[in-house]
Amino acid sequence: MCPRIRSSVFSVPMGNSARIDRNRELEKISRSLEPDAAQRSTLLNAAVDYSESYLGGLSSARAFRHTEDYGSDLYNLQISDQSHPIENLLAILAENVDSIGVNTPSKGHLGYIPGGPIYPSALGDAGEPEEKTPYSDRQGLG
Secondary structure, eight states: OOHHHHTTTTOSOOOHHHHHHHHHHHHHHHHTTSOOHHHHHHHHHHHHHHHHHHHHHGGGOOSEEOOTTSSHHHHTOOOOSSOOOHHHHHHHHIIIIITSEEOTTSTTSTTTOOOSOOHHHHHHHHHOOOOOOTTTTSTTOO
């Protein structure tokens, strides 16, 4: 929580007028967290570029990658009131999460039974509600 908010949100009791004024002040602070159209476009494009790069590299990805630092850049990332550039965050994600450990979408992982990013399936899953199966109406299922 932002220190400016944390310091006085739940402080001494206030009258209605003071609460309304405080709510307006907090609303201004919280609105600063919402990106405008240009910022949303930048974030979206960076995320799409990253995912395309990730998916494009799967055919040559190793099934397992060990590192000595176990993704320490992720753990050492300083969380603060100041934002980090999306490019820096995605670089940390790539190096410290997506490229280390077991890589189940790799063709070298256990004979490659695709359990990872099957792109059309992921798109379909994102918008489709779960349907009942013929067996889901039986006792204890579904």
